[in-house]
Amino acid sequence: MATTEGLVPITRAYLARYYDKYPLAPLPDAAVDLAARLRALTADLAAVVPITLDEELLEQEAAGIPAHKIDENLWKNREQMEEVLFLLNKSRHSVALQQKSTPEDTEIVSILDDIETKLKDMLKKLEQFQLKNADNIFNTVMTYMPQDFRGTLIRQQRERSERNKQAEVDALVSAGGSIHDRYVLLWKQQMERRVQLAHLGSATGVYKTLVRYLVGVPQVLLDFIRQINDDNGEVFVNAPFFISAEDAGAAGARKNDEYKETIIPAGKTHEVILSVEAVNSYIAWEFSLQQGALNMVLDIGFHVEYISPSGEKTLILPYRRYEADQGNFCTVSAGSYKLVWDNSYSSFFKKSLRYKVDAVPPVVEPAVPAVEPL
Template sequence: MATEGLVPITRDYLARYYDKYPLPPLPDGVTTLAARLRDMSADLAAVAPMSPDEELLGREAGGIPAHKIDENMWKNREQMEEILFLLNKSRRPNPLQQKSTPEDDEIACKLDVVETKIKDMLKKLEQFQLTNADNVFNTVMTYMPQDFRGTLIRQQRERSERNKQAEVDALVHAGVSIRDRYKLLWKQQMERRVQLAQLGSATGVYKTLVRYLVGVPQVLLDFIRQINDSNGPMEVQRERYGPALYTLTKLVLAIRLYLHLSLARYGQMKIEKDDLAVLQQAVVIYSEEFGKFTTFIGEVFVNAPFFISAEDAGADSRTSDEYRETIIPAGKTHEVILSVEAVNSYIAWDFSLQQGALGTLLDIGFHVEYISLSGEKTLILPYRRYEADQGNFCTVSAGSYKLVWDNSYSTFFKKTLRYKVDAVPPVVEPAEPVVAP
């Protein structure tokens, strides 16, 4: 299909798509169990006054979840980690660690089952988020020319994600809470979304990048420009699928609140069998329904109309021939000057030699220089002789650079050089899935 034939991605357009994917309703027990757990927590709060942190947790469990779908995903992941922290055997009350009585032993065993279910669900959620992120990135890459620029984008993504992980690791090393770590993770997520929206708006350095993405349909750029808007096209997704996820978020918060209070007051009041049964039932139904939800939303995402490849859009920028050819006589050089505007940009090149007369040596000298404002030259890539040098680049600061192909060592044969070079600004980080803004 031709790019110009694509339909704008509006709320009405998405609503018609989502009509094909009705979400099965949650069991009534989800809401009932969450309310029951909050009542049980209130009984425990009467045993001993709640600390400020416990009061904060109580307000969150009884409050209204965030509106954005992926913020709820991160909130569920945070709560799973908090629950696993509580259930870690080394942090349980001493009677449960030592299984002092048959009753303690039975409770500990049932908590082990709860721990296993939450741990399994956490792994599935982590994989769900990783898979969605990779799917988006790989789709974006279908619009990129299949040369050094695609390699740059991939390496930039890897470096960016390493930097983000280093931020998280530094917090963990400093001993911050799980809550604080997830504040950073969500901040990083929103940074990705802002960058995605900037790409759609083509502002600043992203305007430069858009010229490399000339095959991206305008309807997609218009869509991602509104990706963070509260009343943008994605609001229809929140209306359709948000309520079920909000209900599950409230359930996992209620599970954590009850576990926290019951373990903190275990020395004063052991967990009753009926209460433990409610907890187990809540964890089972939460794991089952949250698993169903992620599977469902993943299918909706993969088939979404905004998740379109370059081939489907009829984009041909990836395969356009941007090479230039020149003849370099014996004893001569060919030079290209590049101007770089931003720090941490790249200069990149891809070249080869065409077969010439019989006996022609298919190699050529090549080096890269930095040219200062005063005209002084600094060698940044040493001279070497190449047959071809494809997909190469180096990180540079702002300034002027000269790429030189050198045939001066030849006394007779000219060389037919086929090349392309570019100055590439710092690349937009890949955005997380637009399925859940």
């Protein structure tokens, strides 16, 4: 786990000053001239061949005001590329172009094929950039999370959330949704990701159940997550994640640790019972043994069992000896779960146990809605 001691989250004022070091070069005159020529050419073509309904939406998008968010611009670029590729599909070519009736038709088809190839390559690179950037941000945040079951559960929740989002997109496509419909949904999902992370930082919304067990995560990290993921937040390539408290004029990070320690005498056990009110909760644990007398490497038995409301016991995790362990499982029943550390087999040696356990309620996400055919 990386340390945030002495650091505070970036602020917009600091970030604005920081980016003064990275001024954007103005567009070259050639780019401005090219844009003007393309607009004039488009107007001339539209006068000869009126814009079709399929082309109208793309024309409106291109003529609109660019989005103020960098990530929204990336999604818009992808959408417009896919719309252009749809229009370039050979099935939409005129009969003359499909038959290559004249040398001029052959040349036009060759140019269109070249444009299609380049657009597909650009679209693939843009998709890969977005995926890589999302992973980089998530993994950077995770380096500041405790490397125990809490980080593991956040990763599992993220994977499940992404599967649900993909299922929602697949359902829309299967129902006949258009390219525009799909990108409206993709952008909505992107904003939901940012809202969820902002909730994680401010301990509101459904993610407050995660914050409840994130004791030990520096407040500086939660503040940072909240700030970069609100409606005006952005993360740029050169952006610093954290700055010194001296630079920001703010207090440093807060530390907290929920590990417990206990001595288990020879011939005894130590038990912890966790109550679970809902299925799909997580039972999570991490423990290790402190070094024993004479520098001996010791182990201890550990198992988990379920106790139903009627008192019936069911073994969930079989007995095994460990020096240390970290794990979790998703519950299928409400009730009590008993975690047992067993030193009953030892006749002489006590065990010094350091552990952390929790029952984490499920983070409930909206069900994937049924999409009516268009």
